[in-house]
Amino acid sequence: GQSLEQPSEVTAVEGAIVQINCTYQTSGFYGLSWYQQHDGGAPTFLSYNALDGLEETGRFSSFLSRSDSYGYLLLQELQMKDSASYFCAAGRGNTPLVFGKGTRLSVIA
């Protein structure tokens, strides 16, 4: 089967760093994506890792370890506007992405 596991909720302080983990069991895996969704909004694409290592995009970074079937999203210099749900998604050959159930991040002052 296909499954991705991520924490349901994370709380962090404004200005701090937070890491959201994702482990996966997916046949035909070829990459891990991350999406952000604010309350009432639509998911939007953040990043993608096809190879092991860290990808950085501004305050956000994403990491993948294929040997450990594990990845994470790192958010630095947290801002209140980063409060949202974050989804990891696994790419699998010629079939659609499989999404995790999402991690709700609350940024507090």
Add this chain to the structure above:
Amino acid sequence: IAGITQAPTSQILAAGRRMTLRCTQDMRHNAMYWYRQDLGLGLRLIHYSNTAGTTGKGEVPDGYSVSRANTDDFPLTLASAVPSQTSVYFCASSVEGTSNEQFFGPGTRLTVL
């Protein structure tokens, strides 16, 4: 229009009624998807289409049907709505079926009574 649109924005529907959710994209993407999102369950794929004229079943296809007559449109039909189909429905598209970046529409909030 630019991007992907959905209609209606929200709908209240009596159980047993037929309903079609509309989705249109103007990005000439080959692949399109329908998801439902329920609290605590994330995004679950209902149906998808990798190219016009083809469709496939996702994780939760029962009670839903789709068609892909052309590149731009991907309607989702509930033949006989049931209360368990109360959800937020998102349409999405991507350049190809293997693409990692999907573009999502604003969603349709459907309530079945």
